[in-house]
Each structure stands twice: as structure tokens, then as C-alpha cells.
Amino acid sequence: MSEDFYDVLGVSSDASTEEIKQAYREKATEYHPDVSDDPNAEEKFKKIQKAKQVLTDEEKRQAYDRMGHDRYEQAEKHGFDAGESGAGDPFGGMGGGGMGGGLGDIFEQVFGGGGGRGRRRPRKGRDLRTELEIDLEEAYEGVEKQFSVERPEECDNCGGAGHPPDADARTCPECQGRGQVTQVQQTPLGRVQQTTPCRRCEGEGTLYSERCSECRGEGYVRNEATLTVEVPAGIQDGQTLRMEGEGAPSPEGGRHGDLLIDIAVREHEEFEREGDDLRYRLPISFPQATFGDTVEVPTLDGAAEFEIPKGTQSGETFRLEGKGMPRLRGRGSGDLYVQVQVVTPESLNEEQREALEAFAEAGGDEIEVTEGFFEKIKRAF
Numbered sequence: 001m002s003e004d005f006y007d008v009l010g011v012s013s014d015a016s017t018e019e020i021k022q023a024y025r026e027k028a029t030e031y032h033p034d035v036s037d038d039p040n041a042e043e044k045f046k047k048i049q050k051a052k053q054v055l056t057d058e059e060k061r062q063a064y065d066r067m068g069h070d071r072y073e074q075a076e077k078h079g080f081d082a083g084e085s086g087a088g089d090p091f092g093g094m095g096g097g098g099m100g101g102g103l104g105d106i107f108e109q110v111f112g113g114g115g116g117r118g119r120r121r122p123r124k125g126r127d128l129r130t131e132l133e134i135d136l137e138e139a140y141e142g143v144e145k146q147f148s149v150e151r152p153e154e155c156d157n158c159g160g161a162g163h164p165p166d167a168d169a170r171t172c173p174e175c176q177g178r179g180q181v182t183q184v185q186q187t188p189l190g191r192v193q194q195t196t197p198c199r200r201c202e203g204e205g206t207l208y209s210e211r212c213s214e215c216r217g218e219g220y221v222r223n224e225a226t227l228t229v230e231v232p233a234g235i236q237d238g239q240t241l242r243m244e245g246e247g248a249p250s251p252e253g254g255r256h257g258d259l260l261i262d263i264a265v266r267e268h269e270e271f272e273r274e275g276d277d278l279r280y281r282l283p284i285s286f287p288q289a290t291f292g293d294t295v296e297v298p299t300l301d302g303a304a305e306f307e308i309p310k311g312t313q314s315g316e317t318f319r320l321e322g323k324g325m326p327r328l329r330g331r332g333s334g335d336l337y338v339q340v341q342v343v344t345p346e347s348l349n350e351e352q353r354e355a356l357e358a359f360a361e362a363g364g365d366e367i368e369v370t371e372g373f374f375e376k377i378k379r380a381f
């Protein structure tokens with residue numbers, strides 16, 4: 001798979017957003033890591049998600065088209081988003097301006113090119129978890145689902161810094177700017193030295209004259225975010241989808257964590273699911289079981305014709321091939337098992353009663369028509 005986002009999704013560079021979404025749905029179903037056999041499925045799936053994320057966002061797509069794949073990737077990895085949209089300078093105070101040579105070069109100089117030579121990579125944000133309930137029909141078709149999740153997000157007001165940009169900064173006197181304090185205690189066992197993050201500056205080493213009023217200095221606020229997730233057809237109850245970068249922000253300015261979505265598939269009134277197969281109970285009459293009949297049975301894809309063979313026994317199960325749930329790996333579908341149940345009538349009209357008595361007698365059964373009549377009939381059949 002080529003790296004280029006358009007190639008990843010298999011669309012042309014002038015594809016519409018709709019076309020891109022459609023291509024994404026197909027690819028996502030194929031490579032979903034919970035389901036794909038491909039040993040590189042997870043990596044491929046991430047690329048597919050990434051490509052869709054960028055190409056369906058008009059602003060990001062423009063930047064991507066303008067910069068080309070490599071430069072975009074590099075820029076984005078290091079928090080370029082904020083810089084590009086002008087929402088704030090992620091390198092405030094780092095001399096990001098005036099270094100010349102284009103963004104890629106600046107990132108290289110500031111971050112050591114990400115090759116592990118320079119500074120440690122900032123820690124990724126926390127993964128968050130949520131649950132999403134869908135219907136069996138939605139699991140059958142695959143669905144684009146909108147949902148809300150409450151999560152910490154970078155404070156817009158201060159860009160995550162926790163203080164107004166023009167707040168005066170001074171070195172924390174408690175820790176002399178080190179961000180940690182070392183305490184030495186005299187104990188009966190000797191001197192014990194303990195280093196803890198400085199409480200006064202919360203480990204930052206710097207105190208600001210003002211706190212951000214929005215987030216009270218935290219740098220992030222809890223927001224209700226509305227997100228859309230692509231649930232692939234065939235997903236099973238209890239499987240988990242991962243939305244990369246939709247988790248908590250990193251306190252160190254690194255990548256966001258991921259959002260894990262546990263899928264719950266609601267039980268269906270008519271169908272029972274067993275893996276990729278479905279089960280359906282079909283009530284039929286005694287004559288239908290005896291003579292055979294052609295009836296319609298419901299499937300998740302509309303009604304299907306089903307032929308009850310002559311002489312069907314109550315409880316017998318028939319298989320309708322390929323009428324079950326689609327398999328996540330994109331290889332066909334499971335089956336629909338139809339279990340027939342011969343229903344004994346609870347009341348008969350006069351004509352029916354006579355016919356049934358005649359039927360029993362013709363078979364040599366002595367039937368005494370008392371309260372136990374239907375019990376006996378049942379046994380006889």
C-alpha cells in the first residue's frame with residue numbers, strides 16, 4: 001500500500017468527499033483489525049482512517065494537497081495543525097519563527113527529526129473508552145453512527161497553556177524552576193531523600209501572574225464532543241473500535257490518546273445471533289408440516305422464500321445459506337437457520353374437529369373426546 005492518502009483509499013485526487021467516504025467504508029470493512037486476517041491489518045487500518053480523516057476535512061485536505069504527503073505527515077506529527085490554522089503557536093518561545101527553510105526543517109531542528117536522536121518524545125494522551133449501542137440491522141448493514149462523548153479537550157481560551165499568553169512569568173521560588181523538590185527527612189533508619197513534583201508550580205518550574213479563567217489553569221476543559229464513527233458491517237457484540245487521536249490530549253503536547261468504542265449490539269425480536277449465523281423460529285401448522293408448503297421467512301435483507309418439505313417434524317432446522325450476518329473480513333455471510341415449530345391449535349371449529357377426529361380414526365386411534373383430547377392428539381402426531 002502506497003503511503004499517499006489518495007492511494008491508500010484508492011481514489012483520484014479530485015474525488016468528492018462522498019466518494020472518499022464511500023471508499024473509506026469499503027476499505028475499513030476489509031482491514032478492520034478486529035476482524036481482518038491480514039497480518040498488517042492494524043497498520044493498514046490506521047492508514048485508512050488517517051487518510052479519511054485528512055481528506056474529508058476541507059482545511060486539512062487543502063494543506064495536504066499543498067504540502068504533499070511527506071511534509072504534511074511530518075508537520076502534523078509535531079502539532080502543526082495549530083500553527084497552520086493560526087489558532088496559536090505551538091512553539092511559543094522556542095524561536096520557531098525566522099528559522100527559515102520551511103516548516104519541515106524547523107520541526108527537524110526543534111524536535112530532532114523524530115529519529116530518536118534529540119529529545120524524548122512527549123507522552124501520548126490517555127486513551128478514553130465509551131460504549132455504543134447499535135441494532136442488529138445496523139450491524140448487518142454497517143452504519144455511520146454519530147455519538148457524544150464527554151472528554152477533556154485542550155482549553156480554547158489559553159491553547160492549553162493554563163494562563164493568558166501575556167501573563168507575566170517568573171521562576172517558581174519553591175523549586176527554583178526545577179519543577180521538583182527534594183526533601184530530606186531524618187528517620188530512625190537514617191536519612192531518607194524524597195523527590196516529588198513541586199506543588200506550588202505543579203511541576204512546571206514557572207509561575208504565572210494570572211490563570212486562565214476558562215480552565216482555571218488546568219489547560220483543558222471537559223467538553224461534550226460529537227463524533228462520527230464508521231461501524232463496519234458484521235461487527236459483533238463486545239468488539240471494540242478505535243478512533244485514533246480522539247482520546248485525551250497529552251499534557252506534554254504530544255499526540256492525543258485514542259478513543260475506544262465498545263460496541264453493544266441490541267438483541268433482536270426475531271433473530272438470535274450466533275457468531276455470523278442467525279436463528280429464526282418459524283411456526284407452521286400441522287397440515288403445512290405434513291404436505292409441505294412454500295412460505296416467506298424474514299431475513300435482515302427482506303423476505304426470503306422457504307420451502308417446507310413434506311413430512312417435516314416439529315423442531316427440525318433448515319439452513320438458508322448466506323442469509324446470516326455478513327462476515328467482517330469481507331468474505332461472504334453466515335447462514336440463517338430456520339427452526340420450524342409445529343403449532344398445535346388451541347381451539348377448533350366444528351368442521352376442523354370432525355375432520356381431525358376422522359383423521360385419528362382412520363389411523364386406528366381410539367380418541368375419547370374429553371378434556372385430554374388435545375394432549376392425545378399431540379402424542380399421536
Ligand SMILES: [Zn+2]
Pocket residue numbers: 155156157158159160161162163212213214215216217218219220
Ligand atoms: Zn485555559
Ligand SMILES: [Zn+2]
Pocket residue numbers: 172173174175176177178179180198199200201202203204205206
Ligand atoms: Zn515550583
